Amino acid sequence: MVGGGQLARMTHEAGIPLGIRFRLLSDTPQDSAAQVVSDVVIGDYRDLDTLRDFARGCDVITFDHEHVPTEHLRALEADGIPVRPGPEALVHAQDKGVMRAKLDAIGVPCPRHRIVADPADAAAFAAEGGGGFPIILKTVRGGYDGKGVWFVRSEEDARDPFLAGVPVLAEEKVDFVRELAANVVRSPHGQAVAYPVVESRQVDGVCDTVIAPAPGLPEERALEAQRLALRIAEELGVVGHLAVELFETRDGRVLVNELAMRPHNSGHWTQDGAITSQFANHVRAVLDLPLGDPRPRARWTVMANVLGGDYPDMYQGYLHCMARDPQLKIHMYGKDVKPGRKVGHVNTYGDDLDDVLERARHAADYLRGTIVE
Amino acid sequence: MVGGGQLARMTHEAGIPLGIRFRLLSDTPQDSAAQVVSDVVIGDYRDLDTLRDFARGCDVITFDHEHVPTEHLRALEADGIPVRPGPEALVHAQDKGVMRAKLDAIGVPCPRHRIVADPADAAAFAAEGGGGFPIILKTVRGGYDGKGVWFVRSEEDARDPFLAGVPVLAEEKVDFVRELAANVVRSPHGQAVAYPVVESRQVDGVCDTVIAPAPGLPEERALEAQRLALRIAEELGVVGHLAVELFETRDGRVLVNELAMRPHNSGHWTQDGAITSQFANHVRAVLDLPLGDPRPRARWTVMANVLGGDYPDMYQGYLHCMARDPQLKIHMYGKDVKPGRKVGHVNTYGDDLDDVLERARHAADYLRGTIVE
Numbered sequence: 001m002v003g004g005g006q007l008a009r010m011t012h013e014a015g016i017p018l019g020i021r022f023r024l025l026s027d028t029p030q031d032s033a034a035q036v037v038s039d040v041v042i043g044d045y046r047d048l049d050t051l052r053d054f055a056r057g058c059d060v061i062t063f064d065h066e067h068v069p070t071e072h073l074r075a076l077e078a079d080g081i082p083v084r085p086g087p088e089a090l091v092h093a094q095d096k097g098v099m100r101a102k103l104d105a106i107g108v109p110c111p112r113h114r115i116v117a118d119p120a121d122a123a124a125f126a127a128e129g130g131g132g133f134p135i136i137l138k139t140v141r142g143g144y145d146g147k148g149v150w151f152v153r154s155e156e157d158a159r160d161p162f163l164a165g166v167p168v169l170a171e172e173k174v175d176f177v178r179e180l181a182a183n184v185v186r187s188p189h190g191q192a193v194a195y196p197v198v199e200s201r202q203v204d205g206v207c208d209t210v211i212a213p214a215p216g217l218p219e220e221r222a223l224e225a226q227r228l229a230l231r232i233a234e235e236l237g238v239v240g241h242l243a244v245e246l247f248e249t250r251d252g253r254v255l256v257n258e259l260a261m262r263p264h265n266s267g268h269w270t271q272d273g274a275i276t277s278q279f280a281n282h283v284r285a286v287l288d289l290p291l292g293d294p295r296p297r298a299r300w301t302v303m304a305n306v307l308g309g310d311y312p313d314m315y316q317g318y319l320h321c322m323a324r325d326p327q328l329k330i331h332m333y334g335k336d337v338k339p340g341r342k343v344g345h346v347n348t349y350g351d352d353l354d355d356v357l358e359r360a361r362h363a364a365d366y367l368r369g370t371i372v373e
Numbered sequence: 374m375v376g377g378g379q380l381a382r383m384t385h386e387a388g389i390p391l392g393i394r395f396r397l398l399s400d401t402p403q404d405s406a407a408q409v410v411s412d413v414v415i416g417d418y419r420d421l422d423t424l425r426d427f428a429r430g431c432d433v434i435t436f437d438h439e440h441v442p443t444e445h446l447r448a449l450e451a452d453g454i455p456v457r458p459g460p461e462a463l464v465h466a467q468d469k470g471v472m473r474a475k476l477d478a479i480g481v482p483c484p485r486h487r488i489v490a491d492p493a494d495a496a497a498f499a500a501e502g503g504g505g506f507p508i509i510l511k512t513v514r515g516g517y518d519g520k521g522v523w524f525v526r527s528e529e530d531a532r533d534p535f536l537a538g539v540p541v542l543a544e545e546k547v548d549f550v551r552e553l554a555a556n557v558v559r560s561p562h563g564q565a566v567a568y569p570v571v572e573s574r575q576v577d578g579v580c581d582t583v584i585a586p587a588p589g590l591p592e593e594r595a596l597e598a599q600r601l602a603l604r605i606a607e608e609l610g611v612v613g614h615l616a617v618e619l620f621e622t623r624d625g626r627v628l629v630n631e632l633a634m635r636p637h638n639s640g641h642w643t644q645d646g647a648i649t650s651q652f653a654n655h656v657r658a659v660l661d662l663p664l665g666d667p668r669p670r671a672r673w674t675v676m677a678n679v680l681g682g683d684y685p686d687m688y689q690g691y692l693h694c695m696a697r698d699p700q701l702k703i704h705m706y707g708k709d710v711k712p713g714r715k716v717g718h719v720n721t722y723g724d725d726l727d728d729v730l731e732r733a734r735h736a737a738d739y740l741r742g743t744i745v746e
Contacts, residue, residue, distance in 0.1 A: 009389065010389075010390075012389075012409070013386055013389040013390065016382065016383075016385075016386045016409050017383075017386065017644075017702070017703060017704040017705065018703065018705060019691075019703075019705030019706070019707050019717070021408060021707070022409070034411065035394060035411055036385070036389050036395070036410075036411055037409075037411055038407065038408055038409055038410055038411055038413065040411065271390075275699075275700050276699070284695070289691075289692065289695055290692060290695040290696035290699065291699065292695070292699050292700070293699040293700045297670065318392075318662075319662065319663060322657070322662055322663040322665070323663035326648075326649070326663065326664065326665050326666040327648050327665070327666045329390070330390060330391065330392075331390040332390065332391060332392030333392070334392050334394070344392070
């Protein structure tokens with residue numbers, strides 16, 4: 001796996017019972033995954049020779065993030081190394097312009113959008129929809145967790161996105177009631193499984209809480225979202241976990257917001273709430289093993305991200321949360337605490353959504369230090 | 374953790390979400406746990422200098438097996454390294470003579486037993502009970518999985534156990550209807566949790582299948598077994614997981630067979646069948662963290678050991694089992710297949726015990742190669 005973040009850490013954890021030998025390419029030995037994996041290569045994933053050395057002896061390459069240059073992935077494939085997801089699929093998660101063009105071509109509903117050339121063109125885009133500003137501008141490459149995304153209220157406001165010299169995608173500001181995620185896993189020979197559609201609550205552009213399944217979502221809309229995600233996985237040739245982030249609009253439609261082709265924050269609940277976790281199924285898919293059952297094990301599961309707060313030492317909070325709630329499932333990433341940094345998450349599950357939500361939120365808030373009792 | 378077997382492998386797996394930095398002392402880099410752990414020291418646990426070098430920088434030492442010499446553990450403690458379970462507790466899992474004497478002293482029901490000097494003394498022991506042969510002879514140290522245990526039918530039959538020059542314990546052959554295990558976890562400050570009492574089925578002295586909870590066990594007998602295990606943990610000062618293997622006798626008593634002070638085969642079902650696994654609770658206990666909820670997540674959970682068969686390559690069986698049963702939980706240890714060697718286990722769970730048992734047995738038998746459809 002290329003990339004030493006928490007997704008690789010949790011993928012290794014899920015691979016251990018499958019008997020998998022896991023090799024990691026990591027920037028530093030201190031990275032989240034490098035702390036727990038036996039076979040670690042330290043190097044820069046942007047360097048093709050490093051990638052080639054790393055890949056020698058691997059049965060298959062997969063990813064903790066989408067940042068490996070597409071041309072390097074093609075070179076590895078040309079060397080005979082299976083790359084999953086492959087570059088032709090992964091480009092849709094790397095480049096939002098390519099993604100929007102493809103989803104348009106296969107008839108998947110998206111927010112109104114087009115590539116814009118400069119602030120004046122962005123203003124023209126805003127006017128075209130009849131609603132004017134605000135609009136959303138995104139650099140087509142390099143963004144995540146709210147980075148590379150701008151909420152733009154005027155033409156003057158629209159300058160920053162163009163400074164990086166990367167093409168800029170304009171999108172309408174969708175009038176959504178909430179965000180959903182439809183997560184699926186697909187294997188090379190085309191087997192696919194769909195997880196229950198979840199509700200994802202964001203704070204400041206960062207995923208905060210995920211509720212599985214999405215409360216009150218009509219069954220037909222959930223099935224529509226699952227079908228959409230399965231169709232995207234198939235049409236784009238995705239192998240592994242695909243997260244389809246969706247807007248549920250006020251007028252009852254679902255529109256695709258983003259795609260991620262790797263285990264995803266909106267699927268962390270599956271570690272404790274599904275029969276087979278997203279990490280285990282990602283491993284099974286990239287190795288072309290039969291996929292595991294994606295169904296839930298509990299009526300409700302809630303995931304809450306643990307962000308770093310002002311206190312670098314979380315140990316007292318960690319003790320408190322375990323003592324308060326012996327059913328709490330804590331997942332720490334081994335990262336130093338910095339304000340706002342994702343350093344872990346908690347999962348809770350049960351029959352009573354209010355209770356399950358309260359327990360998850362309490363633990364995440366206590367660990368961050370925003371509450372003290 | 375000292376020892377590179379599958380128990381260390383699965384303890385590391387359970388420690389990852391807790392954010393634990395795990396250091397392993399392993400005989401070879403090929404050992405089950407050494408394949409998946411980042412921080413591995415290769416060395417001989419019988420050598421005190423090796424243990425001391427390994428322990429430097431560790432917050433606490435725990436064990437994959439009971440074979441570290443008691444005097445080495447005392448030396449580590451004298452160096453200021455917390456050893457959990459400590460030598461005063463662990464000696465009861467290392468020496469069956471010490472264990473029996475202690476259980477007698479605290480009034481825990483055991484099979485009739487005494488240390489015997491030679492085959493004639495074994496015959497005298499057999500006669501003392503009024504029943505004569507057969508009896509069981511055990512070397513007080515060094516046995517596991519049926520090794521170091523003899524089923525003895527006559528005085529002539531009783532010679533082998535004395536050849537090693539280790540004291541020999543004689544025990545009555547208990548008329549039991551089945552074997553049970555009462556597993557508990559205790560932390561240094563005395564918090565303890567009890568898992569449901571399970572039924573353990575042995576084949577040729579090796580654990581074959583575990584059913585959780587033990588079917589048809591009256592609640593009062595289950596509670597008696599749990600109380601017994603909790604009392605043993607407290608009286609012996611155990612820290613970490615304690616497995617108490619029990620005989621359920623034809624006349625309705627429970628007698629203690631063996632003790633193990635580490636994660637144990639009879640607790641593997643907890644990985645998929647309990648809210649908190651034995652491995653996670655062992656880690657929490659040795660680090661003096663609050664313990665997790667030991668209650669079951671399913672009505673029935675069955676664990677079946679996967680033993681090596683005549684075919685060294687299990688890959689086709691592995692594919693078959695995953696495809697046949699997407700809910701099957703496979704746990705492979707990364708070991709080379711040898712006939713009769715434990716190379717993994719499977720867990721199944723659900724509401725229908727017959728179905729849950731059939732699925733686990735089918736997978737274990739198919740992986741071993743004793744069935745082909």
